[in-house]
Amino acid sequence: MNPSYLKKYVEMHPGNKMAWYLLGKEYERSGQVGKANYCFNKAGHIYEAFESSKVPAEVWKEYEAKLLEASAQKERRSRRKRKLLLALMILLLMFIPSINDPSIAENSMMAGDTSSIEEDYLTLPVQEADNPPAAPVQGPRAASLAFTAKAYGGGAGNKALGELIMDKGPQAQLTAVLGMRQHGKWLLWKRDMPVMFTVERDPASGRAAVQSYDAKSCECKPPDEGPLRKKANQWTKEQEANAVVASAVEHFRQKNGRKPAKLGELVKPYPDNWIAGSSPELEAAFERAVQANLDPSGTGANGSSKGSSTKSAAGTDGEIRSNAHAGSKPFFNEPLEILVDKTSHRLALVSGNVILRSYKVGLGADRTPEGSYAITEKIVNPNGRSNGEFGSRGMQLSDTNYAIHGTNEPDSIGKDESLGCIRMSKEDVEELFDLAPKGTKVTVGKGIVPDLSADSEIRFVLQDRPDQTNPHRTYHWLF
Structure with a gap:
């Protein structure tokens, strides 16, 4: 049993007296008497009941294993939920009829707060409904290219994407977002900042495609920037x-x-x-x-x-x-x-x-x-x-x-x-x-x-x- 995992579990479930008792036993086995006694006090009557019982050690191990498995299942469910929110965000990007329509922007925020979605969206190099990745912007469309710079790291990327979606001002067909390092309140500008991602919009349908250029974040091979x-x-x-x-x-x-x-x-x-x-x-x-x-x-x-x-x-x-x-x-x-x-x-x-x-x-x-x-x-x-x-x-x-x-x-x-x-x-x-x-x-x-x-x-x-x-x-x- 890993005491650190049990410690994390009791932090998440402070009312589980059995978990406190099991953590105390782990501390007791490792010679940390003070910590063990603290956990036994938290366990209350569970400690009294089980210390006087003759429960085999195998039963304790089986119970601990189930406890950890239940915690792992909860984390997996949480990850699936985040992926579902991510998919919802991409669908919103694909089917927004008009990016400049305030009512659509408000509905998209009601469907999910983009600032709370993790940067998993960057794992999708280009996302469009049933269409292949968009071809590079060429010819007259290249004139609609716009740039901006945003903080990156620590969840800032999805905030930058959310701001682009919610912006009610004029929209370029292709917006490239450059990344600024952040230190406290300060943002560090450089002439050669990296490209974080691009957002490409189809003026006819209002659909948008997100292209990541950060291989580390998207765990993919992004296109040449x-x-x-x-x-x-x-x-x-x-x-x-x-x-x-x-x-x-x-x-x-x-x-x-x-x-x-x-x-x-x-x-x-x-x-x-x-x-x-x-x-x-x-x-x-x-x-x-x-x-x-x-x-x-x-x-x-x-x-x-x-x-x-x-x-x-x-x-x-x-x-x-x-x-x-x-x-x-x-x-x-x-x-x-x-x-x-x-x-x-x-x-x-x-x-x-x-x-x-x-x-x-x-x-x-x-x-x-x-x-x-x-x-x-x-x-x-x-x-x-x-x-x-x-x-x-x-x-x-x-x-x-x-x-x-x-x-x-x-x-x-x-x-x-x-x-x-x-x-x-x-x-x-x-x-x-x-x-x-x-x-x-x-x-x-x-x-x-x-x-x-x-x-x-x-x-x-x-x-x-x-x-x-x-x-x-x-x-x-x-x-």
């Missing part, structure tokens, strides 16, 4: 450009009382270099940004508060609440912010509770002051040098003597050796310089960023860079 991977990398690049432009537009509006008329107003030589350069993705993002993607009233596109990273674009269960179909509007709906954690020596670029980048930085312990700042200047090659104490990039904090900058002492990264400034490696500070517009909020504190790497193998690099040097000033930052 190569054709989707190239498009997914381009989508993530576009979403980062959207976030940069939208944030820059909002900071420009706050400073000048109006929005820029063209991207060229943001990409100018120092000191008007709100953005460090341009790219085709930034050009495409500009028109969307000037149409008030960021609401100056203090709420994001989904009605959540903007001023703090704790009030975020994602719910407490790790789901992004809006922009589920990111082919129709930008994914990030809160301004970019920088968080610097003095405990973990991490600098994170975030939008709401999504971490776009997280870099190891060098600090100055108590010499690095805590508080809120904003990037007021962005300088290339501070003091005319790319290999000096400030490295190749500098971002001054609120007209103080503190800055985020590079360093000619790379071994100090991750340590408290600066006089108060925030030191970064050359590659990291140059990427952050391109990602964080002038005006970006910077918060320095303790315990505000997890010690997790969220840098990407694919760097964000801008082109068509104006002159952003400032030869007329010598900077005296506390490096």
